[in-house]
Amino acid sequence: MRAVKVHGRSSLWFDDGSPVRAASAIAPFGSGWLIAQDDATHAAWWQADVVTRLRLFPPVDGHDLFAEEDGTKRLKPDLEAAWAIDAGSTSGVLLLGSGSLPNRTRVALVTEGPTQPRVTVADLTSLYDDVARALGVPRARRNLEGACVVDDRLRLFQRGDRRRGVLDASIDVGLAALLAAVSGDGDPAEVPVGDVRRYDLGPLGGRDANADSVPLAITDAVALTVVPCWSRQSRRTLRTRSRTVRSPPRRSRSSRVRKWSRGRVCLRSRAAPSRRSKGSRS
Template sequence: MLLEIEDITALTFDDGSPVRSASAIAPFGDGWLVAQDDAIHAAWIRPGTITALPVIDPVDGWETFSEAAGTKHLKPDFEAACAMPGGEVLMLGSGSSPSRMRASLVTGSTAERLPGSAAERLPGHATGSTAEKADASGFTVADLRPLYLAVATAFGLREDQLNLEGACLTGDRLHWFQRANLAVGATTASAEIEASALLAAMRGEINPDEIQILGVRRHDLGTTRGVALAVTDAVTLPDGRILVSVAAEDTPNAVDDGPVIASGLALLGTDGEPPVFTEIPGAEKVEGLAIRETTPGGVRLLAVVDADDYEAPSRRLALHLRW
């Protein structure tokens, strides 16, 4: 595979405040929705504008979360975002703690711009002005802890080893990826979930423990200097194959950040074939991946990079991948 970086853009809201900790990206309306893993808002990117959209209510009154503020344990940690057939975006928590076992189904009714600047809304603790935010019917949040625990069991993992960081849709099957971390004994794997059942659970029509896990696959992506190349997001290509973003991050657990040694894209093999890997120069920590368009013999992608610094704007990479 040949990878070209066509453009790199720093992501800032319209008032100049940074889009922080970008962790996933999915098409939404006439643009793209970018998850911020340490905030209750996502960034809605449209031509010429980036606005903040709520995807979950404030947690204990907080809108953003950080280790410095002592609120990191509260963050929803949405690490995967999938466009659903009805135009909604499903955001999934990483599952690395009980507070991160929630999901949010974001609908088009959130497409109203929030009043006030992003800087006024996003510094930390909620204020009275946030009562004026867009209609809360624009998102539905569900606690999916029984499903997360079932996925951990299917992977043969303890609850504290779970770290789900990417998802993509193929027909009615959601492929949900465990991010490998050899330091805690977790290897890369994916679970196949019935998407229609997951949506039914989001809407309260069934209980989360009724969602079936249809299958589990193991993926050997190799290591770099003893650190596992781990899946951070996934997209389904037009021919049905799955392309994943990967990063080798040297971290002792599923919660803390660490130095990124290498990163890239991997085309997963079928029928036992090994994955095909291409490196992203500069060890960019790509955490979100989406398809812009198909091209002859390839695909154009959007990727978002988490700087692991909430004061620094996340970046968007425009990529062209050919095979």
């Protein structure tokens, strides 16, 4: 079963003719999309057919672009995760550094302003250190490459390194406390951290890691608000082309799932009708 379907491709260029160098993270913002470049101090704001630069950080040693060939790769901010935030009075996009080096523990919060977007930058070194301790990984192996909002928390995803014994993992941080720390109203050291989960994705090319296999690792994350809804015809088992997903226990108000057709699921939820009455479908 295909996990991703590509509907189209588009080359992104700034108005001066230079290309968007990378798309390490992307999130909806305003009337378009905000694209993080992990090797630049600015993001790309894509609206319709126009791509404009949005400065996130000041130049580093006079550089706005970074590359291995000119010896500046270690200076890059390495923004690897972005997520649209809508929490109370704060609405915008939060972009996070990977934390793989001490200079990559900064985050940028982009919100809409009267005429131009506003950018708030914060150094969250103490929070990144708390995350590394909770994950049980040394700072040199810390590498956060994905994030998504789950209820009142921001879930961060650590990219694993099987050859060095580091598993992929996720960890939750308190979203409200995090935003307060970014705005300067809170202490990064007081942001709650917990609920560590580890994932063993295995390698390609064999069950065990060896010289011929390619270890799989988490490089991004997205939250899907999918509410499957079970139907009588599904016989409490949903079969797809490649696997079987079992339904949850029956409840008075539950989700019902319709059969997948050609690998697609009907995303429609309704209350379960009583056994003594036919009920109405919506």
